[in-house]
Amino acid sequence: MSMPTPEERSGEAFTEAAAEAVQTSVMAFRLVMAIADAVRRQQQKRAGKEDELPDAEKAAAEASEEVKKFLPVDIAAALLQGADWPQLAQQLMALKRAGVDLETMLPRVGEITVTVRDQVVANAEKVAREGTEEWAKALRETLPAGPVREAILSSPAWPEMARTMATLNERGxxxxAILGAAHEEGVGVDQAIAKVLSAAEVPTTSRDATLSYGPLTVGLDIPKDLDLGDRERALRQLSISPSENQRFGRMVRGALPGAEREADLLLSARQWPLVAARVADMESKGQPVAEHLARLSTDTSWQEGPQSQVGRRLVQAAVDALRKPVGTPAGPGPTVSTAAARSTSPSVGPTKAAKGAAPTTPGVAAHREAGPAPQSGKTR
Known part of the structure; x- marks a missing residue:
């Protein structure tokens, strides 16, 4: 058997690269479909009308015609030959049954897959794989707060979506750009299903979003239906992953040495997710979060006032500390050691403190800026 010539080896390499490019474009198709399906499920679940997936065999037959009609031949063939095609077909037909116009959606998704295929062919360089937390950050930076972003992060398929994003990124x-395009499709899916369910297309501004408007949220991307009463959902709405939230908590405790109870009061406060969102926003901009938080132990005016409102005052103090540029003199108020703070703190653990957390702070007009931390402890 003769050895392949350089030309033959080159041809084999090109064939392998082309096959990899097509398979990568199929992965992009799956990602867009997973996002669209997550939006469909979320919308129907909220309306209490989540449908079962259609029969796999019937869906595969019907969806194959749609795919062949609107996707490039090589990508369509790869999709139909994939082991997961029956599941993809069910997702497509579920979207159609929910009110999504596939003749409008599929050509746009086809453009996404072609772009991916061409990018892989043109870029053979690999980059290091990034984990789920990194892609949660990418969502926060790329997609606006709203039903699409929340649907992605709350979907059981989110870990697999993140792995897909990492693999696509590795392949250049x-x-x-895919997320931005997929977001537009997700919005379309959300609106189409909303019409069928006779639900509002735009979420009503929640009480939490209204009352938080002002210094707590200025410059942040806050969803209109923010729900601070559900800690897990609020963090998800703000694209704060569990590992990020834990890390931000450690940063707070590091900024309040010897005042563990006070740190727990801040972390259990109803508005903590908003503080975490500001920390995440600052990190994405390369700002020195630790230096800002250190002010909590140098300007301790938050200690003045009723003990029952320490958590509430700490929220405002943390936001003030994070918003003021480094080098800005600390606000007025006596400097008190954190050891003294601990010795005078209420004798309750974090669990009791969480139950007794203060209610949401009153709304602040958009044109008003945050003032210094309260000095007298008096409430409005």
Whole structure:
């Protein structure tokens, strides 16, 4: 048996690269479909009308015609030959049954897959794999707060979506561009299903979003239906992953040495997710969060006032500390050691403190800026 010539080896390498490019474009198709399906499920679940997936065999037959009609031949063939095609077909037909126009959606998704295929062919460089937390950050930076972003992060398929994003990124694909395009499709899916369910297309502004408007949220991307009463959902709405939230908590405790109870009061406060969102926003901009938080132990005016409102005052103090540029003199108020703070703190553990957390702070007019931390402890 003769050895392959350089030309033959080159041809084999090109064939392998082309096959990899097509498979990568199929992965992009799956990602967009997973996002669209997550939005469909979320919308129907909220309306209490989540449908079961259609029969796999019937869906595969019907969806194959749609795919062949609107996707490039090589990508369509790869999709139909994939082991997961029956599940993809069910997702497509579920979207159609929910009110999504596939003749409008599929050509746009086809454009996404072609772009991915061409990017892989043109870029053979690999980059290091990034984990789920990194892609949660990418969502926060790329997609606006709203039903699509929340549907992605709350979907059981989110870990697999993140792995797909990492693989696409390794293969030279602009994942953020795909997410931006997929977001537009997700919005369309959300609106189409909302019409069928006779639900509002735009979420009503929640009480939490209204009352938080002002210094707590200025410059942040806050969803209109923010729900601070559900800590897990609020963090998800703000694209704060569990590992990020834990890390931010450690940063707070590091800024309040010897005042563990006070740190727990801040972390259990109803508005903590908003503080975490500001920390995440600052990190994405390369700002020195630790230096800002250190002010909590140098300007301790938050200690003055009723003990029952320490958590509430700490929220405002943390936001003030994070918003003021480094080098800005600390606000007025006596400097008190954290050891003294601990010795005078209420004798309750974090669990009791969480139950007794203060209610949401009153709304602040958009044109008003945050003032210094309260000095007298008096409430309005």
């Amino acid at each position: 694909v602009d994942v953020r």
